[in-house]
Amino acid sequence: MTTCCVRAYVTGKVQGVWFRRSTQEQALQIGLTGYAKNLADGRVEVLLCGSSTAVSLLTEWLWQGPKGAQVTHVTIEVLQGHRAPDHFATY
Template sequence: MSPNPPDTTLTRHLRITGRVQGVGYRWHMTDEARRLGLTGWVRNRRDGSVEAVVSGPAGAVHALIEWARRGPSLARVDEVVVGDAEGAFEGFEPRETV
Protein backbone atom coordinates (compact mmCIF):
# COMPACT_ATOMS: atom_id res chain seq x y z
CA MET A 1 0.00 0.00 0.00
CA SER A 2 1.37 3.44 -0.95
CA PRO A 3 1.90 6.05 1.79
CA ASN A 4 -0.78 8.31 0.25
CA PRO A 5 -4.03 7.10 -1.31
CA PRO A 6 -4.12 8.26 -4.97
CA ASP A 7 -6.96 10.73 -4.34
CA THR A 8 -5.30 12.47 -1.37
CA THR A 9 -4.31 16.05 -2.26
CA LEU A 10 -0.58 16.70 -1.98
CA THR A 11 1.50 19.84 -2.46
CA ARG A 12 5.22 19.36 -3.06
CA HIS A 13 8.22 21.62 -3.69
CA LEU A 14 10.72 20.33 -6.27
CA ARG A 15 14.27 21.51 -6.92
CA ILE A 16 15.73 20.00 -10.09
CA THR A 17 19.44 20.19 -10.94
CA GLY A 18 21.50 19.15 -13.95
CA ARG A 19 21.24 20.46 -17.50
CA VAL A 20 17.69 21.71 -17.00
CA GLN A 21 17.81 25.23 -18.41
CA GLY A 22 17.86 26.07 -22.10
CA VAL A 23 16.25 22.71 -22.96
CA GLY A 24 12.56 23.59 -22.62
CA TYR A 25 12.26 22.02 -19.17
CA ARG A 26 9.77 24.59 -17.81
CA TRP A 27 7.54 24.41 -20.87
CA HIS A 28 7.52 20.63 -20.96
CA MET A 29 6.81 20.45 -17.22
CA THR A 30 3.95 22.91 -17.66
CA ASP A 31 2.44 20.72 -20.38
CA GLU A 32 2.86 17.55 -18.31
CA ALA A 33 1.41 19.13 -15.14
CA ARG A 34 -1.60 20.43 -17.04
CA ARG A 35 -2.08 17.01 -18.69
CA LEU A 36 -2.10 15.44 -15.21
CA GLY A 37 -4.58 18.05 -13.90
CA LEU A 38 -2.14 19.59 -11.42
CA THR A 39 -1.90 23.17 -10.21
CA GLY A 40 1.16 25.19 -9.22
CA TRP A 41 4.13 26.77 -10.99
CA VAL A 42 7.64 26.19 -12.33
CA ARG A 43 10.57 28.63 -12.78
CA ASN A 44 14.27 28.77 -13.53
CA ARG A 45 16.65 29.81 -10.76
CA ARG A 46 19.74 31.91 -11.34
CA ASP A 47 21.88 29.08 -9.91
CA GLY A 48 20.97 26.94 -12.96
CA SER A 49 18.34 24.79 -11.25
CA VAL A 50 14.60 24.60 -11.88
CA GLU A 51 12.12 25.01 -9.01
CA ALA A 52 8.47 24.00 -8.95
CA VAL A 53 5.52 23.71 -6.60
CA VAL A 54 2.92 21.15 -7.65
CA SER A 55 -0.43 20.40 -6.08
CA GLY A 56 -3.17 17.88 -6.78
CA PRO A 57 -4.12 14.23 -6.33
CA ALA A 58 -1.27 12.16 -4.85
CA GLY A 59 -1.09 9.82 -7.84
CA ALA A 60 -0.73 12.72 -10.29
CA VAL A 61 1.86 14.50 -8.10
CA HIS A 62 3.92 11.30 -7.88
CA ALA A 63 3.63 10.87 -11.68
CA LEU A 64 4.96 14.40 -12.25
CA ILE A 65 7.84 13.81 -9.81
CA GLU A 66 8.78 10.70 -11.80
CA TRP A 67 8.58 12.73 -15.02
CA ALA A 68 10.79 15.41 -13.40
CA ARG A 69 13.50 12.80 -12.79
CA ARG A 70 13.69 12.28 -16.60
CA GLY A 71 12.64 15.68 -17.98
CA PRO A 72 12.40 16.47 -21.69
CA SER A 73 14.67 14.69 -24.17
CA LEU A 74 17.41 17.37 -24.20
CA ALA A 75 17.65 17.60 -20.40
CA ARG A 76 20.08 15.77 -18.14
CA VAL A 77 18.59 15.56 -14.66
CA ASP A 78 21.14 14.98 -11.90
CA GLU A 79 18.85 15.30 -8.88
CA VAL A 80 15.28 16.08 -7.86
CA VAL A 81 14.89 17.16 -4.23
CA VAL A 82 11.29 16.89 -3.07
CA GLY A 83 9.87 18.57 0.02
CA ASP A 84 6.50 19.48 1.47
CA ALA A 85 4.89 22.75 0.41
CA GLU A 86 1.69 24.68 0.96
CA GLY A 87 -0.47 26.88 -1.17
CA ALA A 88 -3.56 27.02 -3.31
CA PHE A 89 -3.17 27.63 -7.03
CA GLU A 90 -5.35 28.08 -10.08
CA GLY A 91 -3.92 26.26 -13.06
CA PHE A 92 -0.23 25.54 -13.64
CA GLU A 93 2.05 28.28 -14.95
CA PRO A 94 5.67 28.97 -15.81
CA ARG A 95 7.09 31.89 -13.83
CA GLU A 96 9.95 34.32 -14.31
CA THR A 97 13.51 33.41 -13.28
CA VAL A 98 14.53 34.32 -9.73
Protein backbone atom coordinates in the same frame (compact mmCIF):
# COMPACT_ATOMS: atom_id res chain seq x y z
CA MET B 1 -10.16 14.67 -3.14
CA THR B 2 -7.32 15.68 -0.87
CA THR B 3 -4.87 18.08 -2.46
CA CYS B 4 -1.19 17.79 -1.71
CA CYS B 5 1.59 20.17 -2.70
CA VAL B 6 5.30 19.55 -3.13
CA ARG B 7 8.18 21.78 -4.10
CA ALA B 8 10.90 20.20 -6.21
CA TYR B 9 14.34 21.48 -7.08
CA VAL B 10 15.69 19.91 -10.27
CA THR B 11 19.45 19.96 -10.87
CA GLY B 12 21.44 19.24 -14.02
CA LYS B 13 21.14 20.53 -17.57
CA VAL B 14 17.59 21.77 -17.07
CA GLN B 15 17.67 25.34 -18.37
CA GLY B 16 17.53 26.10 -22.08
CA VAL B 17 16.03 22.68 -22.93
CA TRP B 18 12.29 23.49 -22.64
CA PHE B 19 12.15 21.98 -19.14
CA ARG B 20 9.67 24.52 -17.71
CA ARG B 21 7.29 24.38 -20.67
CA SER B 22 7.41 20.58 -20.83
CA THR B 23 6.73 20.39 -17.09
CA GLN B 24 3.75 22.68 -17.57
CA GLU B 25 2.39 20.50 -20.39
CA GLN B 26 2.78 17.34 -18.30
CA ALA B 27 1.12 19.00 -15.29
CA LEU B 28 -1.85 20.26 -17.27
CA GLN B 29 -2.41 16.82 -18.83
CA ILE B 30 -2.83 15.23 -15.40
CA GLY B 31 -4.66 18.08 -13.69
CA LEU B 32 -1.95 19.66 -11.54
CA THR B 33 -1.48 23.32 -10.67
CA GLY B 34 1.66 25.16 -9.60
CA TYR B 35 4.62 26.61 -11.44
CA ALA B 36 8.05 25.95 -12.89
CA LYS B 37 10.72 28.63 -12.75
CA ASN B 38 14.41 28.96 -13.49
CA LEU B 39 16.67 29.77 -10.56
CA ALA B 40 19.82 31.86 -10.80
CA ASP B 41 21.98 28.88 -9.79
CA GLY B 42 20.91 26.83 -12.86
CA ARG B 43 18.26 24.69 -11.18
CA VAL B 44 14.52 24.68 -11.90
CA GLU B 45 12.08 25.06 -9.02
CA VAL B 46 8.74 23.30 -9.51
CA LEU B 47 5.60 23.57 -7.36
CA LEU B 48 3.08 20.77 -7.90
CA CYS B 49 -0.38 20.70 -6.34
CA GLY B 50 -3.15 18.18 -6.92
CA SER B 51 -3.99 14.58 -6.16
CA SER B 52 -1.20 12.60 -4.54
CA THR B 53 -1.26 10.14 -7.45
CA ALA B 54 -0.79 12.89 -10.05
CA VAL B 55 1.90 14.61 -7.96
CA SER B 56 3.79 11.30 -7.68
CA LEU B 57 3.57 10.74 -11.44
CA LEU B 58 5.01 14.13 -12.25
CA THR B 59 7.73 13.98 -9.61
CA GLU B 60 8.89 10.74 -11.25
CA TRP B 61 8.82 12.44 -14.67
CA LEU B 62 11.02 15.27 -13.33
CA TRP B 63 13.90 12.77 -13.15
CA GLN B 64 13.68 12.37 -16.93
CA GLY B 65 12.43 15.73 -18.16
CA PRO B 66 12.15 16.60 -21.85
CA LYS B 67 14.53 15.51 -24.60
CA GLY B 68 17.77 17.41 -24.16
CA ALA B 69 17.56 17.60 -20.36
CA GLN B 70 20.14 15.82 -18.23
CA VAL B 71 18.75 15.61 -14.71
CA THR B 72 21.30 14.76 -12.04
CA HIS B 73 19.25 15.32 -8.88
CA VAL B 74 15.71 16.09 -7.73
CA THR B 75 14.97 17.26 -4.19
CA ILE B 76 11.35 17.04 -3.05
CA GLU B 77 9.86 19.00 -0.14
CA VAL B 78 6.30 18.20 0.99
CA LEU B 79 4.42 21.40 1.85
CA GLN B 80 1.91 21.16 4.67
CA GLY B 81 -1.05 23.56 4.58
CA HIS B 82 0.07 25.19 1.33
CA ARG B 83 -2.68 26.92 -0.65
CA ALA B 84 -2.84 25.39 -4.13
CA PRO B 85 -2.80 27.86 -7.02
CA ASP B 86 -5.63 27.71 -9.55
CA HIS B 87 -3.38 27.34 -12.63
CA PHE B 88 0.11 26.24 -13.73
CA ALA B 89 2.54 29.02 -14.66
CA THR B 90 6.09 29.25 -15.93
CA TYR B 91 8.53 31.96 -14.87
